[in-house]
Amino acid sequence: MSDITKSGFSRRSILKSGAAVAAASTIPTGWAIAQAKPVKIGLMLPYSGTFAKLGENITFAIELLIAEKGGKLGGREIQIVKLDDESKPENAPQNADRLVKRDQVDVLIGTVHSGVQMGIHKVVKESGTLTIVPNAGNDVITRAECAKNVFRTSFTNWQSAYGMGLALGKKGVKKVAWVTWDYAAGNDMGAGFKEGLQKSGGQVVQELKLPFPQTTFQPLLAQIPGLNVDAVGAFFAGGAAVQFVKEYAAAAIKAPLCGPGFLTEGTLAAQGASAEGIETALHYGDGLDNPKNTAFRKAFNAKAGRDADVYAVQGYDAAQLLAVGLEAVKGKIEDEAGLYKAMRAAKIDSPRGPISISPSQNVVHNIYLRKATGGQNKVIGIAAENLADPGTGCKLT
Amino acid sequence: MDFPGLLAQLLNGFQHGLLLFLIASGLTLIFGVMGIINLAHGSLFMIGAYVAFLVTRQWGSLWLALPMAMIGGILLGSVLERGLFRYFYARDHLDQVLLTFALILLFEEGRSLLVGNEFYSVPIPPLLDFSVPVTSGFSYSAYRFTVIGICLALAALLFYWIERTKTGAVIRAAAEKPEMVDVLGIDARRVHMTVFAVGTTLALIAGALAAPLYSVYPNMGDGFLIISFVVVVIGGLGSVSGALWSALIIGLVDTLGKAYAPKVAGLAVYVLMAAVLIWRPSGLFGQRT
Structure with a gap:
């Protein structure tokens, strides 16, 4: 089950970008064409079953950040494709393959369940698709099995x-x-x-x-x-x-x-x-007193109609990390080296406090008592x- | 191994064993009288647990769930027997296994559709939500003592029914010499339906009692079904008193194994079963060979 939603993408803007492509094609520079095409983000998350609420909160938070940035990251329009992974490890490789090959997403954000993460990992290690993990905490993803295109903004167990x-x-x-x-x-x-x-x-x-x-x-x-x-x-x-x-x-x-x-x-x-x-x-808790957290919780509640939790924070930071990367390369997602370099060096102000990325591309954060x-x-x-x-x-x- | 700890473990084993008896007695009765191996018996236990979960969530009372599990068990058991199992007594065991396996799938899918696949805990009734110290530094929930009491009462009732009443005599006769029951002109179909309903009800009550102790989750019946089979085999197929003794033995072996030898605990009861089968192939209390 997958449905395609166009976040902040009205008919007019499609026409506009269509016109832009048409106009750009008369000036044959690869740069202009790349600029006109939106960056496609595939969300592979549980939208049904035990972890449905986690998947929803992560999605709300990602959409929240993109909206805060005016619907664009690094100057590029964002298109979101959602796929329900149902937290079923047996379907994971097939589902990840669908996003990577059929939908040809530029970025994959997912997922919650550790077993499903292993399936995604197998696929994206091969395809080289930029992947950000917003929850699954299995150590091995950023240890022996680490990959240069896989980042994690949640935690390791x-x-x-x-x-x-x-x-x-x-x-x-x-x-x-x-x-x-x-x-x-x-x-x-x-x-x-x-x-x-x-x-x-x-x-x-x-x-x-x-x-x-x-x-x-x-x-x-x-x-x-x-x-x-x-x-x-x-x-x-x-x-x-x-x-x-x-x-x-x-x-x-x-x-x-x-x-x-x-x-x-x-x-x-x-x-x-x-x-x-x-x-x-x-890495998160109640009564964490910093301005970023206060603002985030207020905005999240306004959007989702419920309070933010640790999963929402992890999703928000997955989008923040992507924003840092895309801003550094001015939306040129094809510039892989520049993108990854910026993401590895990212210093992000998260609702949980300051975070950065470790050499194995897992989040570095405070653990609160x-x-x-x-x-x-x-x-x-x-x-x-x-x-x-x-x-x-x-x-x- | 400290002595007070052992005492607490013996209590745990006793309680676990009594609960197993409720499940296994129905399994062994149904096999003894009708010759059916009911693989769906674990699902019946699961249904009882989910009834307890739904009733406590809706009306906040486990006490309401127990009579509902009882009535539900009698109805469900009668319907299953009348509508399905009756047509399978004469068929071979493979057909029966396929039928009961299909029932497992149906019950699990139904559970998934109605309640979902989440793991839910069921609150202990407030009246019993206190602890009784059993050793220095370890207390036992009053609810667990209550479960022990209810299981003992049900076991006593069951034995009275089988050993002292006319229906019980017919059931014993049907288990040992089915052809004699027919010759005497007793309506065997009625006996079958009664036995099946009683077995189903016991499983549902066991599930309802177990819900606050083990929580409810998908496929929760599987583990209990397998261990109940071990109980039935060790106790002797069709023997209710055998099921009681072997349930208590298995409860203790399983609990002590989990506590003191977790690595081999999963194996302990099966080793025990194999040993019993070699030593006494018909089980500790079995009469058929």
């Missing part, structure tokens, strides 16, 4: 977990247990958490894992009191995070619970009192400043 581990150790916590699902994201997070904790003098003494997506947490929880740990770190998301946090509270375990931000992200209303006081680490208070993930400090993913195994120059 490693980053927020590392920040949490670091903050925990700094508090003087020594012995910690780690609980998660035994699958790619859980293991990426676990590695980051352990590394951060070790760096600041603590240690993961026991890892408790269960198969994805099981929710039989009791056999794991019942072991925790016997481990005599000072704290417990956990990664779960969505409905399972709600379940886990509630069961943790019901078990009345003395060691405080913490984790990467996903543990309490978008779930606080359902978790209720059981989440109160839980500390988490993420947040505390769940009265239904909000209140930012209480910075867990790790300007944290870059190590990009292990990535060879880009």
Whole structure:
């Protein structure tokens, strides 16, 4: 299912650009023709299923930035093509292929689901299409599998977990247990958490894992009191995070619970009192006080009719990064070297704070420490400043 | 392995086992009396869980969901038996497997259309939303104790029904010597429908009770179906008391495995099943060979 929307593209402007092409063709310079053609952005995001809201928020934010720039980036009109990836990894290569080959998009922005991201990655590594990842956090995309045409403005799984581990150790916590699902994201997070904790003098003494997506947490929880740990770190998301946090509270375990931000992200209303006081680490949070954030949240709410969240911020920054690149080459997207060079050097004022791009082309950002208070993930400090993913195994120059 | 921790795990295993019994008893009854291997039994469990989710979301009460799961189970079981399964008793097992597999697909697709594919947690009833300390540093949710109580009560009812009532006697007879039931002029079709409705209802109630403990998610019935088959095989096909003992054994092995040997936990129950099959091919309590 795909529908083609022409963002800010009226019949008159089509006629105008048509006229411009006609006029330009009489002056046969490649430059003029290139200027008249809009830059085609393919959005490959989930618009149905579990992650539909994430896909919508990312799209609203991208459209918001383009509108703020007057419908043009680097002087070029923008045309948006949307494709619903349904968060189905099995269809991902085919869907990505459709955008790249049939629609011939200049830029692909996508996606949310890590498995689908692998499918996109396979296709764009081959085609060389500029790709910006607005959510999927699998480390490998900007590590061993990194590519010069793939950028990420969201996070790596490693980053927020590392920040949490670091903050925990700094508090003087020594012995910690780690609980998660035994699958790619859980293991990426676990590695980051352990590394951060070790760096600041603590240690993961026991890892408790269960198969994805099981929710039989009791056999794991019942072991925790016997481990005599000072704290417990956990990664779960969505409905399972709600379940886990509630069961943790019901078990009345003395060691405080913490984790990467996903543990309490978008779930606080359902978790209720059981989440109160839980500390988490993420690159965004409630009450982040900077002018850019205030303006962004206001504009987003006006456009979308709901509050911005971390996914909206990631989408907005994907468009901001593209804008930086296109402005540097004055809209000449064909100038690949110049475009990538500008994007790699980008310093962007994001609603989450200042961000930049690491050598492996993943976002460098602050990881905030947040505390769940009265239904909000209140930012209480910075867990790790300007944290870059190590990009292990990535060879880009 | 610390002692208080072990105590809590035994409690977990007991509760898990009792819930498995509710699912497995229906499976084994239906097989024992009608000879049908109902692969869709896990989907029935899933339906019960989604009923609990929808009812609690709509009216905020799990207590309303339990009678609804019960009535729904009796209706659904009767309709399935009358409309579909009745025509398959005489067919061979492959046909039955295809039928019940098709039902899994239908139920899952229906769930997807009606409720979607999200993962939902179901709130524990406010009345029971408190914890009872079982060891120093570990508490057990009052709801879990309630589930244990309800499962024990249902198990007692089921045994009373099968061992002490006339219908129960007919069911036992139908399981052991079906031809005798016919000779005695008992309407076997009525017995079949009753057994199927009871089995379905037990699965739906198990699902409704389990929803606040395990959340609801697509294909949630699959895992429970497979482990219930293990319970049925170990307990002996068609034996309800066998299902009770083996459900408790499997509950404990599974829970202790997950806690103390997570790497091999997935395997433990199957190794146990293989061992039982070698040692006693008809199961611990099975009579047929």
